[in-house]
Amino acid sequence: MLKIITEGYPETNEVFLDEVTCTYIQEPDNTEDRDGDPQELTLSTRDGGGGKYLHIKTTGWSISDIDDLEVVINDFKKRFNDIT
Secondary structure: OOEEEOOOOOOOOEEEOOOOEEEEEEOOOOOOOOOOOOEEEEEEEEEOOOOEEEEEEEOOOOOOOHHHHHHHHHHHHHHHHHHO
């Protein structure tokens, strides 16, 4: 059976998972004068040679409750852990 690994070098019946990326999309912020483009928040894993770390990319992401950000981060964490 094939095994997915996240560290080391793959051997027989192993595949190395190098990166996980999730892009979350929400409606534009009502207070901005925008052309209707949705807001995007991309979370991904990267390995800079010293192990994996979290990379966050966005051009704008508005929240009214800090717990909403926790929901997104926990979702990404679950997806990454489900794969590894």
